Amino acid sequence: MKSNKKEKAYDVSRYRTPDGYTSDIAVFTITSEKTKAYAPPKMDLKLMLIKRAEQDTEGNSNIEAGKWALPGGFVTPEETAMEAASRELEEETGIAGIHLKHFGVYDKPGRDPRGWIISNAHYAIVPEHRLFERKANDDAAEVELFPVQNLEQHLLAFDHASIIRHAITHITQDLLQTTVAKQFLPELFTYSELQAVLLTITDDKAIQNEQAFARKIKTLPFIEAAEGQKTQRTSKLPTQLYRFIDAEVKQSIYTARH
Amino acid sequence: MKSNKKEKAYDVSRYRTPDGYTSDIAVFTITSEKTKAYAPPKMDLKLMLIKRAEQDTEGNSNIEAGKWALPGGFVTPEETAMEAASRELEEETGIAGIHLKHFGVYDKPGRDPRGWIISNAHYAIVPEHRLFERKANDDAAEVELFPVQNLEQHLLAFDHASIIRHAITHITQDLLQTTVAKQFLPELFTYSELQAVLLTITDDKAIQNEQAFARKIKTLPFIEAAEGQKTQRTSKLPTQLYRFIDAEVKQSIYTARH
DNA sequence: CCTTTTAATTAACATTATGTTAATTGTTAA
DNA sequence: TTAACAATTAACATAATGTTAATTAAAAGG
Structure with a gap:
């Protein structure tokens, strides 16, 4: 101008x-x-x-x-x-x-x-x-x-x-x-703590569902159970702790469920 | 310094x-x-x-x-x-x-x-x-x-x-x-043309598989079949054409298959 | 005209994953 | 001793995927 x-x-x-x-x-x-x-x-x-x-x-x-x-x-x-x-x-x-x-x-x-x-x-x-x-x-x-x-x-x-x-x-x-959620969590965390982080920004039904999410976390390639380590932070029942591991996350909208 | x-x-x-x-x-x-x-x-x-x-x-x-x-x-x-x-x-x-x-x-x-x-x-x-x-x-x-x-x-x-x-x-x-693949394709395209675009950058087995990919494309919420429109660009058999449609793509690594 | 060839499409079916509801577990606290 | 409760497991129907095979429709060569 x-x-x-x-x-x-x-x-x-x-x-x-x-x-x-x-x-x-x-x-x-x-x-x-x-x-x-x-x-x-x-x-x-x-x-x-x-x-x-x-x-x-x-x-x-x-x-x-x-x-x-x-x-x-x-x-x-x-x-x-x-x-x-x-x-x-x-x-x-x-x-x-x-x-x-x-x-x-x-x-x-x-x-x-x-x-x-x-x-x-x-x-x-x-x-x-x-x-x-x-x-x-x-x-x-x-x-x-x-x-x-x-x-x-x-x-x-x-x-x-x-x-x-x-x-x-x-x-x-x-x-x-991405696995950036780990930045919000302690090194070891429970499934419900991870779930709570994700629910701050999504209302995805599959993430809201306790049973489904607790079942799924065990099969994710970028998360592993911390063997024998439990906490009572979130429940009276001693609860399994998990950690993020370095693993390449590949996925595509063409293969995901919609 | x-x-x-x-x-x-x-x-x-x-x-x-x-x-x-x-x-x-x-x-x-x-x-x-x-x-x-x-x-x-x-x-x-x-x-x-x-x-x-x-x-x-x-x-x-x-x-x-x-x-x-x-x-x-x-x-x-x-x-x-x-x-x-x-x-x-x-x-x-x-x-x-x-x-x-x-x-x-x-x-x-x-x-x-x-x-x-x-x-x-x-x-x-x-x-x-x-x-x-x-x-x-x-x-x-x-x-x-x-x-x-x-x-x-x-x-x-x-x-x-x-x-x-x-x-x-x-x-x-x-x-x-994302659906940016549409930028590489004409307005209407066949499943194998979309597949060829994706295979330039991935070796995902589910995308390589013709039958599975052709079946899946029909259920993707961001792609629709162009009713009654076919081409013989890629096959002697007249082939269904598809187009991208505007649809929000939500997905997460916590719900995808791995 | 008949046959072969080929990509697309459909079919079939076993396998795997998910949605859903119910039951079980182990601990706290009344 | 019992109620409460988050986590976990179980059970099972439903849905999606992997895989192999069959079908379709047109072209091309004889």
């Missing part, structure tokens, strides 16, 4: 470079609520958002202040966006060494009023038992976990509403089509 | 911006070979690469000259990388309006000797019947289709060897787990 057609081949904007490269992270965690002792938990998938401060670190009034946003920040030339995501997560929440996955790039002209800023988006999985590490490291910014169901209603910075929708789509797909 | 620790908070490199933002495209096509009349084709998945010219458009000696590379180029501030991919494909090969999907970002420091250049990578699918549009629009650069099996041996520019490996992984996954 700035240039007219004749000049296109020599348009100076052809040689412009981006004004910034940022890394944003959709941090997911699952909180579980124990309704009573010796029963499986009810789990909920939550997304961590931060409230943008009124002033930035130099004391100037901040852009998109007061709105909720994904944690993130600028990438430096000495690191990848994935490394920046890891660094920023540690800086902002104190949590290190967690699972990260790239899922998209946001580069629509005008998405950031500060200029031509490209956002590389990731999702992260923080297992529930590591959540306690968080509080101590939170700096002033307000941090909150939101259930993924009622995110639409909140005022979100930049194009983060759209990024978050995609993040939820991607983690949902990955939970069903 | 450049900055010492004390200065970190004020390191000027924290505020450096990228030297460029490029869009690269792994263009896939399937070529099919008819061994004889009235028989299904043998298909091969091919990747289009271009040989980098000795001189750039200004006549200076080109970087990574003579090596094979993915088509692509710099993104301008007025477009997304996806739009740039579409534009560049049309400029370089004359093919417009084809299927494009983002699959990764390449931003490792040092990946491009010209500076801090971020590559946004896509794959594209050119259906076989549109290949003929190509030749006329090829500019001077050498363009060639390589079978995806023996790409390792060629000398590739920048980190394109790695990008190409990922592109093949992604298109393979998508062919099996």
Whole structure:
């Protein structure tokens, strides 16, 4: 729109470079609520958002202040966006060494009023038992976990509403089509704990069904029973523990049941 | 490495911006070979690469000259990388309006000797019947289709060897787990044509088996028979044609057969 | 015109997996 | 001692798959 057609081949904007490269992270965690002792938990998938401060670190009034946003920040030339995501997560929440996955790039002209800023988006999985590490490291910014169901209603910075929708789509797909669910679980888990993780994002009848799911878990090539190891976390009856094993997961929509 | 620790908070490199933002495209096509009349084709998945010219458009000696590379180029501030991919494909090969999907970002420091250049990578699918549009629009650069099996041996520019490996992984996954195979096929196709597309990237026994696959295709929720429409493209016996329909494809590794 | 050839399709049937309901197990807690 | 309960096993009807064989309809060669 700035240039007219004749000049296109020599348009100076052809040689412009981006004004910034940022890394944003959709941090997911699952909180579980124990309704009573010796029963499986009810789990909920939550997304961590931060409230943008009124002033930035130099004391100037901040852009998109007061709105909720994904944690993130600028990438430096000495690191990848994935490394920046890891660094920023540690800086902002104190949590290190967690699972990260790239899922998209946001580069629509005008998405950031500060200029031509490209956002590389990731999702992260923080297992529930590591959540306690968080509080101590939170700096002033307000941090909150939101259930993924009622995110639409909140005022979100930049194009983060759209990024978050995609993040939820991607983690949902990955939970069903890869073994990433292991990132939400302890090393050893029961069938009902795995089931509870999956039920945070699906209503698949075959996963809801206790008998069928308990029977099926024993035949999955990427899960094995931890021989002789049981727990009473979820039941009075000592319950078999399982673990994920490395196994190639091949499947196709052309051979699956529908 | 450049900055010492004390200065970190004020390191000027924290505020450096990228030297460029490029869009690269792994263009896939399937070529099919008819061994004889009235028989299904043998298909091969091919990747289009271009040989980098000795001189750039200004006549200076080109970087990574003579090596094979993915088509692509710099993104301008007025477009997304996806739009740039579409534009560049049309400029370089004359093919417009084809299927494009983002699959990764390449931003490792040092990946491009010209500076801090971020590559946004896509794959594209050119259906076989549109290949003929190509030749006329090829500019001077050498363009060639390589079978995806023996790409390792060629000398590739920048980190394109790695990008190409990922592109093949992604298109393979998508062919099996989404309905993207339709992009390689005409609107109406036979079971053996769909099968041939899938067999370019899988050796799944259930897909190889003619009887089982022909039986299964009739029950898939995202494919329907084109009532009364038959062809003799693949057999003397007039053969049923099918089409993809829009239907949500839900599946999970926890309910699939293994 | 008759016969062979061939890909697609249907048939047949044993095997395996799933959906569903019911029974059993082992432990806690009243 | 007993009720409660999540996990597990059992039982069995139903559905899907693997496998082999038969059938179909057209082409092509004699």
